[in-house]
Amino acid sequence: MSPKVTFDLHATDGKARTGVISTPRGDIRTPAFMPVGTAATVKAMMPESVRSTGADILLGNTYHLMLRPTAERIDRLGGLHKFMNWERPILTDSGGFQVMSLAALRKLTEKGVTFKSHVDGSKHEITPERSMEIQKLLGSDIVMCFDECPALPATDEKVAESMRMSMRWAARSRDAFGDRPGHALFGIQQGGVTQELRAESAEKLREIEFDGYAVGGLAVGEGQDAMFGVLDYAPDMLPVNKPRYLMGVGKPDDIVGAVARGIDMMDCVLPSRSGRTGQAYTRHGVVNIKNARHIDDPRPLDENCSCPACRNYSRAYLSHVFRSNEMISGMLLTWHNLQYFQDIMAGMREAIAAGTFTSWQADFHAGREQGDV
Ligand SMILES: CNc1nc2cc(C(N)=O)ccc2[nH]1
Numbered sequence: 420m421s422p423k424v425t426f427d428l429h430a431t432d433g434k435a436r437t438g439v440i441s442t443p444r445g446d447i448r449t450p451a452f453m454p455v456g457t458a459a460t461v462k463a464m465m466p467e468s469v470r471s472t473g474a475d476i477l478l479g480n481t482y483h484l485m486l487r488p489t490a491e492r493i494d495r496l497g498g499l500h501k502f503m504n505w506e507r508p509i510l511t512d513s514g515g516f517q518v519m520s521l522a523a524l525r526k527l528t529e530k531g532v533t534f535k536s537h538v539d540g541s542k543h544e545i546t547p548e549r550s551m552e553i554q555k556l557l558g559s560d561i562v563m564c565f566d567e568c569p570a571l572p573a574t575d576e577k578v579a580e581s582m583r584m585s586m587r588w589a590a591r592s593r594d595a596f597g598d599r600p601g602h603a604l605f606g607i608q609q610g611g612v613t614q615e616l617r618a619e620s621a622e623k624l625r626e627i628e629f630d631g632y633a634v635g636g637l638a639v640g641e642g643q644d645a646m647f648g649v650l651d652y653a654p655d656m657l658p659v660n661k662p663r664y665l666m667g668v669g670k671p672d673d674i675v676g677a678v679a680r681g682i683d684m685m686d687c688v689l690p691s692r693s694g695r696t697g698q699a700y701t702r703h704g705v706v707n708i709k710n711a712r713h714i715d716d717p718r719p720l721d722e723n724c725s726c727p728a729c730r731n732y733s734r735a736y737l738s739h740v741f742r743s744n745e746m747i748s749g750m751l752l753t754w755h756n757l758q759y760f761q762d763i764m765a766g767m768r769e770a771i772a773a774g775t776f777t778s779w780q781a782d783f784h785a786g787r788e789q790g791d792v
């Protein structure tokens with residue numbers, strides 16, 4: 420643990436990096452995957468179970484928590500860590516992405532966004548200053564700048580206009596965040612899939628200076644080829660000695676490809692959301708447990724997995740409880756998926772440290788060629 424937030428790079432293999440982000444609440448081994456704890460819970464999981472999968476840090480959603488139970492109530496109750504019984508690091512997003520995708524009657528101006536809550540229709544406003552205030556009330560360790568992630572498709576001028584406003588909001592976020600030892604503020608690079616705009620955004624963020632840098636504006640429907648095309652150059656535009664966080668990514672092969680291109684941190688709802696819909700990610704591909712082929716199958720999901728679902732239950736059982744809409748179905752498949760995602764991260768950290776990341780990637784891709792297993 421460290422009184423400040425620091426980032427130490429331990430090894431690189433090609434563009435891939437492994438290291439540690441040290442914070443007062445604990446260390447984050449990178450490359451790191453952050454389970455998403457939207458409404459102060461990683462759905463269907465106890466915090467200690469999330470920790471048992473190897474997660475060092477969780478993500479909390481500012482948009483959801485500001486609406487319910489409100490940041491002020493969480494602050495009065497001792498902050499988000501105490502509230503949700505997770506004492507390790509938490510990164511909170513700024514609310515910018517979700518207000519644009521979830522809220523009703525949104526009005527976006529230079530000042531910020533006014534909107535009506537999707538929960539009860541109440542009126543709210545998020546600005547860079549209000550986002551910093553909310554994230555401070557929540558007590559999160561890593562705070563994200565308030566930005567706009569333009570929906571695709573978007574013209575180059577719309578992407579440029581949006582990015583430049585996000586850079587002005589980044590400066591306002593920096594000013595409002597102030598000086599908070601032990602807490603970090605991350606800037607977010609925008610610019611769509613246009614290299615010149617990405618470079619302009621990175622330059623502006625470097626001028627303002629942040630504790631870490633996110634690659635935003637991706638995983639919004641552009642597809643893996645276009646995303647990797649951006650990641651072939653965008654991370655290199657960011658300071659080499661600071662964490663690089665790719666927001667909202669992704670499937671296992673997205674994650675591996677992002678780490679191979681220099682990304683250190685990622686978050687995605689996929690392992691938990693797909694667990695609730697009967698999809699299990701394994702070393703050999705995706706298991707759709709609702710498929711009839713699993714009804715009498717006595718084997719575990721993945722014989723190499725250490726999670727409770729794989730140690731104690733058969734596919735036949737998982738098929739039964741999914742079909743019966745039993746709560747244990749979402750619990751077991753979520754636990755398995757989170758464990759598998761963390762096993763991928765641990766495998767990459769070890770391979771990068773050993774200089775064997777290229778062969779690790781070959782094994783990873785070979786193992787998954789079977790598709791639906
Ligand atoms: C799920 N995809 C995704 N893309 C994202 C982009 C941002 C962003 N701020 O550009 C934030 C969250 C995101 N989630």
Ligand SMILES: [Zn+2]
Pocket residue numbers: 720721724725726727728729730754755756758
């Ligand atoms: Zn498992």
